[in-house]
Amino acid sequence: MTPSPCTNICKMDASLGLCQGCFRTLDEITAWSRLDDPTRLHILAEIARRRLTHAPQIGDSGSTGKQND
Numbered sequence: 001m002t003p004s005p006c007t008n009i010c011k012m013d014a015s016l017g018l019c020q021g022c023f024r025t026l027d028e029i030t031a032w033s034r035l036d037d038p039t040r041l042h043i044l045a046e047i048a049r050r051r052l053t054h055a056p057q058i059g060d061s062g063s064t065g066k067q068n069d
Contacts (some may be wrong), residue, residue, distance in 0.1 A: 002040040023050040
């Protein structure tokens with residue numbers, strides 16, 4: 001069985017409709033336990049693509065771009 005990609009950072013990004021922790025949609029999160037492995041693997045591939053595309057956007061709201069040294 002393919003394990004869940006959940007990172008226990010369960011906060012949805014409203015503008016993208018993705019969890020900030022695991023990059024899944026609400027539908028993918030709720031269906032995960034009922035999905036077969038091929039479907040889970042497909043979602044994991046989508047998550048990898050989403051991370052590349054959206055990672056800089058997720059969690060950046062309110063960021064000034066400055067580092068706190």
